[in-house]
Amino acid sequence: MTRPAAALREAVQINCHIADARHAQDLSLCTFLLQMREFHRWERGLPLNAPLVRSEIGAWIARREALWADLEAREFAALPLGDGRAPGEPFGVEAVNALLAPQGLVYGAGWESARRPAFFLAELIELRPIAAEGLVVQVCGREWARGLFAPPAALAGDTVVLRRESMARWLWEKFEVFGLKRADGPFKAVARAYDLESDFLAGLPRMLDEQAETLILHEIGEHRAGRRLGPAWGEIRLALDDRRSELLLRAVRDQIADLGTTLPALIERGDAVSLHFWFAGYDGLRKQLFPGLAEAYRAWCEGDGAAALQQACAAGACHFEDLAAQVLELHLVHGSAASRPIAALLASPQAVCGP
Template identity: 45%
Template sequence: MQASELRELSLRVQRNCDIADARHAGNDTLCIYLLKMREFYRWMRRLPYSAPLDREEVGDWVIRQERLWEDLEDKDLEPLTLGKTRFDPFDHESVNRRLDPHGLVYGAGYGRGARPLFFLGSVVSREEFDGYRIYVVGEEQARDLVAPPAMSRGEVIFVRTESVRRMLHEMIEAWQFRGSPPGDAMARALAAYGCVSDNDAGFDAMVDSEVESAVWHEVGEVLAGRLLGAAWQERTLEVAGTRGERVMRAVRDHLADSLTTLPALLDSDHDGALHFYFANLTGMRAVLAPRLRKAYEAWTGTGSRHALKRLVAPSREHWLSVARLLLETPPESWPISDEALPALRLSGP
């Protein structure tokens, strides 16, 4: 394959990313949108997180990007081409069979609200394990405004190192801005890694560890997918953009974590990754799992992981039961209002 063909592929992937952004970039609140645009600008310019930004220059770039999106808003996603072969933009398997010898990997799927997601990046590692394939992705040549740290599609897992690094930086930055208490989960995670900024060895160690944790979570996602079947994805698309989707994603995340992530973290001797797991236990996931937080507090108070380890098996049974309830019950009958939500929670002593 010629270098010119790979450059053309990168341009086509980025165009589909731009088309997806044109349709969905405005779905966030203004504050979240501007934060994403700032991060996207850094990526486009290959700037480190510590680099100061020129406000006027960023503002001019945002205007140009929004004009591009306006021109693309009504366009359809385009097929990808390699040589004389055309590929559906979601056919990542066929594209990757052609890219594997070149150290590149292509990812395609759907995110929250049925938003298309695409990227093209370099392969850091590729592993075949128990019927599924795991790609750890390094530098990316094309991506969307939204760049989740990890995603799975069928039996294929993608973990994106650049996005893991960005996520950690943003979480630490937000934690510092809030002036959070020195003894919370994030403070404990940073202390365990000896991490004080995004430029030191502690931060790099944290990135490496969270890449591994992301792999375990996505393995759990694959296993959860095997348990739940294709009907789960169909139901998720049915409730896309609603509170029901947030509940479904939180339930599946918890099921995946009870299958692989938590057992792996609890078997590890390194406390940092486990502390970070709870620092990142927020939003609907936190609302649905108060018992998990209580077990974490027992560990930090006593030094014993017994309560957490004892909770893994009941968690697995609970979240699988809740997931099946969501599949078997019409969405309009789900107990997901603020008043009814406790019916789905992992609670108890």
């Protein structure tokens, strides 16, 4: 495993801190605390299941918030690439990776949401083409620098970035939350399939391998949705002036990706565990926009042979593609003044896919 030069690692980590300083407040308190606990484990090199001392976490958060206060106004740092080369631009991902890939390293600098950058520096495990989609899957291993926002998978242009270490930590967070009540539901089915309650770490490698494919399917769906929606969709996200509307717009695209690609593929494969896994994350605004999908999942669990799920996917895909078309039409008609009517549409009852 290639260890990155200290100067490069430090520069990327500084950029991670600057991004966190500007955007950590976007999170709810519960999400913030969960992510900070896991970030603390990563920074200290602790095992996923290492017990944490509340007083230590509290002191660490206080120090981190003081660091953020010092860094918030700073510009993102250029990246020292060594050998007398000119420093790399913080968002010059292609140019930086052209130099790092032969060293077995990968750099990421994208936008986790319309306004929130996410940087990382990691081991490059594999580049895997998906020829039929014109995509490449970039599989990342050990992370040498990262921020609080560490999405396990993301679409960056024509590259699906899969961050296995971040995915492992994300799965551990889900298991910790599940462990508070051990409630019946989709995650309990996932825990049973991988025997997580007996030994989470023993079941983790197989879960990573299998459910990484579910995440990749979603990103393929995102890529297909992006081609249909066009560049105007990104312009709309940037123009929206309230966080909830931005999240609703993101949820609409997620619905198009999953109802059109992810779920139909899992149903066709008969992949029961991955269907449970997908529904374990079906919550929040996505569930509010399409509550009937959870009912179809229950019918599948009760043995209907996925008939209700197939029907729900077809109906939901049509509904959300039509809703997206309405959003794009409002953008076309109202231009820079479209934010308010789009927000009103997304918050209206007609945005919800009903029976």
